[in-house]
Amino acid sequence: MLHPSGGIEAHPTTAESTGSVFHVHKVSKVYRVGEVEVHALREVTLDLYQGEFAVLLGASGSGKSTLLNILGGLDRPTSGEVLYRDHELTRADDAQLTLFRREHVGFVFQFYNLIPSLTALENVALVTEIAAHPLDPTEALKLVGLGHRRDHFPSQMSGGEQQRVAIARAVAKRPDVLLCDEPTGALDYATGKLVLEVLQLVNRELGTITAVITHNAAIAGMADRVIRISSGAIVEVHRNEVKLQPSEFSW
């Protein structure tokens, strides 16, 4: 299922019954490498709403990861303003950003980034130990269908299994927002679908705002909203009237 990309300056101003959780206002990010300036983001304005599942689409180098990293408090914009509820992330210092990530954000990456010296369960427990209202780590593993692999080390699991552990780790602390950067990028078709199902399940069951970056336009079908980025700017925001299950689409 493909969405035609239009050249419209899109502002997601639709009034939602639920409030805006993230408010991104005129955010720009400029990298300076020697004499050259790279505009990774150009005055991006965007809101993310309670419980929504958003997919970010765009060509390589279009600025998706940059935006996601700024949302997750890993990076700071060159200009503009980012609000998470009443926290002004753009004003926060390093310690405050760390606390923000710790309390509110779950990350899932392309390369899983599990701790090799810890078992699946311990990788999850590592995060629940520092969280305020976590899930039981075993429950979190069951959620991703890996309850029986709890005592396996990363080196003893497949890529897809590792990615599901990473998701369990990300959701176990009951984050308010789950940020996933190409979670299926390193996985084969079937495993990719499995991982997407888990993400959707988490979004539905826990009501976590979920933002997923992908190169794969087919995945957009499972989103509430599809945000298309090109050359550092949002070029289209599309609302799906019907959300599809991962089993219902293919690529």
Place this chain on the structure above:
Amino acid sequence: MKPIGKILWRDLWHLRGQLTAAALVVACGVMAQVCMHSAYISLKATQEKYYDRYRFAAVFASLKRAPESLAGVIGALPGVAQVRTRVIVDATLDIPGLAEPASGRLVSIPERQVPMINDIYLRRGRYIEASQPDGVLISEVFAQANKLDVGDKLGAILNGRRRELTVVGIALSPEYIYEVGPGMLFPDNRRFGVLWMGRESLATAFNMQGAFNDVSLTLTPHSFNKGAEEVEVIAGLDRLLSAYGGLGAYDRKDQLSNRFLSDELAEIRVSATYIPAIFLTVAVFLIYIVLSRLVVMQRTQIGLLKAFGYSSASVALHYLKFSLVTVLSGLLPGLLLGLYLGQLVTNLYQEYFHFPLLELVVSPEVILGAALVNLTGACAGATAAAKRVAAITPAEAMRPEAPTNFRAGVFERSCVAVWLPTSARMILRNLARKPWKALLTVLGIGIAVGLMMVTRFMLDAVDHMMTVQFDLVQRDDVTILFHEPRAASAIFGIRQLPGVSRAEPFRAVPVRLRHEHRSKQIALTGLANDSELHQIIDSQLRVTKVPAEGLMLTRKLGEILGVTTGDNLTLEVLEGSRQIRQVAVAGLSDELIGIGAYMDAGALAQLLGEDNLISGARLRVDPAYAETLFSRLKRIPAVSGVAIRSAMLGSVKQIIDRAFLQVSLVEMLFAAVIVGGMVYNSVRISLSERGNELASLRVLGFTQREIMVMLMGEQALLTLLAIPVGMVMGYGMSAALVPIFDREMFRIPLVFGVKSFTYPVIATLVAAMLSALLVARRLRHLDLIAVLKTRE
């Protein structure tokens, strides 16, 4: 530059911190090696040259009095080359500006300067002249310590008469390179000095005209069985001198100054070997772990180079160059600093060992030796790492390294592990994954802890030795010695002296103790049963009494003679009617300084067949009257020597503060470099291995401090583990040193003060923390975003 050369320089720059740490350890090792070897060679060469040029005697003997004609008979003994007879007496001196009486050893010299055995080197002034009988040469240190110079005068009691002596020259002699008074361990140059006086005037003053009381010999060169010949000469000399009150001939190894110098030389030689060896081992280990890690990180690069057609050998050589650059950069400053430090050490030696000229010998062998040893060591470390290079095939290198396999260890399965927080498990598993590296790290840091402990131990041991000696054994404030044994009633006069609250007489007789083929000359001391100011102790430091019958020997003397309690000895009195008796050893005592033989005062008097003569007295003195007492003592003709406790302790403290503390400070610093180098490298490598992991943790919301704990925890655990291990090593090394210092002069006990433990622990923790902090700075600059883009 060839591309591979560029890679070298770029990687060197990248690893500069770790390689600098290794280079520092190399530098310390080279420094220690060059410094100590150079000092050793300088001291040794100077000693040999000095002995040779100034004809240091081979055999020495003192006697009561013999006619000069005996010299010819001695010279005729087979093996004897030259003979020099002298008059040597000890006298009380009155030095201007010094409250206490000083002791002087007056040594006769010919009125006209001629080359002779135990010759003197004239530093300043002129030689004595027959026309000026009161002119003397004085030893350089004594002059310096008392600020005496040519033309100055000093008082001396010569055979009961006070004389004014005039300093005409300042001199040195190979006989007094280490200038200590009789029975002293450490020099006290203010209160003891050597004076050279014309034979005529000295003989006249002591009624020794045409006679001598000291003889020294050189032996004929090229004798092919030197040891045996020396024994013959000594025996012959003893036979000749026995009729003249001979006190027993001895060779160089029993000559006091030579003995101290030889002991010192033996000691530097030991430390010059083992200290650099420790540093070298640590440096090789550091180079090995840095290079191994580099090879692992650069597998892909190595594979590429090989794929491009570089041979295994040329790639391995590339890694060898790392270690060569590291060692060379430690070697050069190490050599220079070593020579500089060697100069300082030589200067320090000059304060205790007095040569006309002691210069640092810059020996090419020492420098080349240090360079060679360290380069070889570095190559060994690098070769081990380079072997891994050879094992990498181009294809294999293209694949990422297999994911690290972790496994729950034995410890994990135990019930304790359940309670451990996850971060603690990470630490334990990372340790368990590389047990060898962990073990070597523990050993490396441990050895540094041990080194610090040994250093402290030496100070503590000397401290203990002094405490035992001066609190338990020698408890008198002042010891006085008479020229000649006097009647027991002399003690009453002594008790009348100002400030004297207790005075205990003692008898000391020169004797030779024989057991089988072993023998030893020594002063046998007669102690009263109620002696308080001189006590005898056992190995538990309990005060014991001299048995009513038989001899009591210090344990060391027992060892020298090969006897123990219950054995019989032949005792030859070397004075008076020279009785020869069989005596039983009734007990052993455990003093730490010197060797001694004791007998009950009554039993000794009986043995000698005299009624209670006394050789001197030990006094307890009220400090308020000390000055008055000293000025009286300076004028008592019967007194030949005065030893003062406070002065002795003062000079010992000064020596310890100046020499020992400086040396131990440098050694502590060196050991801290090892700790720092080990910890820094270890943490840096962990950081490079686990940087991605830590960055991921930061992304997950862990704070700087939390990931620092995870990174450092491993190292902290190893460091903490290394401390007890190091203490065990330190104990072992200290115990190994004890026999080296088990000497006649003194013995260091295996005793540790609290500081032996606290100082190494504090220094280790501080060094570890500082170097860990150097790495911790890097945690602030972890790139959280880059880690998400790269695959492990």
